[in-house]
Amino acid sequence: MKSTRRIDNAERRIDEELVSADSLKHVLCTCCGCKEVVIHRGRHDPPDFSVTIEGERFPAEVTSIVSRQQYHSQCRDFARAIQDRAQTLGILCGNYALMVSQLPRIPKPVSEYGRQLLDIAIAYIGATRQQVVSPEVQLTQDGSGEISLAKVSANGSSVGMAWSTPLKWEGDIQREIAVLIQHAVNDKRRKLEKAGVGSGQALLLLYDAFGYAELNDVVAALRQVTGYEWFHSIFWAASFCDCKNTTCSEEPGREGFFLFSNNTGWNKIGTLFASRAGRTDPS
Numbered sequence: 001m002k003s004t005r006r007i008d009n010a011e012r013r014i015d016e017e018l019v020s021a022d023s024l025k026h027v028l029c030t031c032c033g034c035k036e037v038v039i040h041r042g043r044h045d046p047p048d049f050s051v052t053i054e055g056e057r058f059p060a061e062v063t064s065i066v067s068r069q070q071y072h073s074q075c076r077d078f079a080r081a082i083q084d085r086a087q088t089l090g091i092l093c094g095n096y097a098l099m100v101s102q103l104p105r106i107p108k109p110v111s112e113y114g115r116q117l118l119d120i121a122i123a124y125i126g127a128t129r130q131q132v133v134s135p136e137v138q139l140t141q142d143g144s145g146e147i148s149l150a151k152v153s154a155n156g157s158s159v160g161m162a163w164s165t166p167l168k169w170e171g172d173i174q175r176e177i178a179v180l181i182q183h184a185v186n187d188k189r190r191k192l193e194k195a196g197v198g199s200g201q202a203l204l205l206l207y208d209a210f211g212y213a214e215l216n217d218v219v220a221a222l223r224q225v226t227g228y229e230w231f232h233s234i235f236w237a238a239s240f241c242d243c244k245n246t247t248c249s250e251e252p253g254r255e256g257f258f259l260f261s262n263n264t265g266w267n268k269i270g271t272l273f274a275s276r277a278g279r280t281d282p283s
Contacts (some may be wrong), residue, residue, distance in 0.1 A: 015251055017041075017062040020205040021049050022247035023237035023256035024060070028053060031269050039247055046191045051203060058232060059195075060203040061188040065180045070209065074106040076161055081109035082121045082149070083159035089122065093129040095153040097162035099136065102145030105187055121149050142187065174217045178224035181206065185228050200262060204231045207254075208239040215257060215272050222259050233261035238272055 021039045028034040038052040047059035066074070079098040086092035098121075100106075107114035117139045128134040128151045136150035149159075184206060192202050208218075218236055228234055237254045245253035257270025 015248070016064050016207040016209070017048050017205075018248055019245065019251050019254055020062045020207045020235070020237040020256075021051065021060065022245045022251070023254040024051065024203070024205060024235050025247060026243060026253060027235070027256045027258065027270050028266075030271055032266050046188075046195045047197070047202065058203050059192065059197050059201065060205055061192060062205040062207060063184040063188060064207045064209040065177065065184065066209045071106070075100050078106055078109060078114070078117075079159045079161055081114075082118060082125075085118060085122055086125045086159070087157070089126075091122070091126045091129050092157050092159075093154070094132075094151055095156040096125065096159045097150050097152045098159055099148045099150060099162045100145065101148070101163075104140065104142055104145035104147050105183070106147075117147070124149055125151075142190070174221045175224070177218055177221035181218075181221060181228070182225045185225060185231070185234075189227065189230050199230050200232050202231055204228075204234045205237060206234065206259075207237050218257075219259060219268075228260060231260075233263065233266060234259045236270075236272075243271070 018041075025037040025039060028037050034054055036052075036054055040050045040052070042048055042050060042059075046061055048062045049060040051058045051060045075098070082096075082098065083092065107117060109115070109118060120137065120139050124134075124137045131151060132154040134151040136148040139147045139149055141147075150162075152162075184204065188202075188204055215236070215238070222228060222234070235256055236259050237256045239254070243253040243255055245251045255271040257272045258266045258268060261267040261269075
């Protein structure tokens with residue numbers, strides 16, 4: 001049985017992107033013999049960061065790997081953001097359903113992408129306020145699923161959740177993590193290609209917000225993922241494996257591990273569990 005670990009306190013929100021980038025630097029300098037690693041936050045997303053390693057520049061994208069419960073919470077938070085905006089504008093008349101099919105990306109309401117979807121939702125609510133019910137409007141669709149909004153009743157004043165297609169996340173921890181990593185690989189590759197980044201050029205940093213997966217589970221999960229070789233390297237920053245953050249002292253540091261890399265000197269290398277096992281490769 002896997003031990004259950006606590007989840008990061010939402011009131012102490014850390015900068016997961018910066019923490020992941022520093023974890024990468026920590027492993028490169030500690031385990032890979034790198035002397036110069038410089039991290040620059042991107043002004044235009046993507047990429048999230050530009051990481052220069054021994055003079056070679058890599059675009060780097062960061063994404064959080066969250067549990068099923070956290071994903072559901074993100075969906076409800078987005079529905080609540082739509083409801084709050086519509087109520088503030090005084091246009092919420094009736095009950096609406098935010099419908100999530102499969103596993104689409106759920107944006108943060110305050111992000112540029114999130115604000116775009118909110119604008120579409122608010123325009124729909126304003127246009128249908130006098131109607132009893134109304135056909136759904138698609139807010140977004142990607143290779144992992146779809147988000148839509150529909151007016152379902154003239155009574156009430158709310159925006160709730162409706163899972164139009166059950167999320168097929170049943171199974172063990174490894175299978176669940178594989179689904180999440182696959183989603184990250186597909187989403188980040190699409191964004192980077194759109195920005196002109198080619199195969200073998202980018203780093204994908206995965207921040208462990210899952211909270212109860214062992215490194216062996218993550219390594220096994222990656223074997224179920226397709227297309228990850230498009231990235232130069234895939235790096236895992238582990239939650240609750242603390243170390244000093246040398247990039248930003250106000251943020252925590254995290255131990256990390258290269259799940260995959262085209263650089264043989266990095267592949268399957270990291271600081272995770274090194275003190276327990278005399279090597280860092282868990283395979």
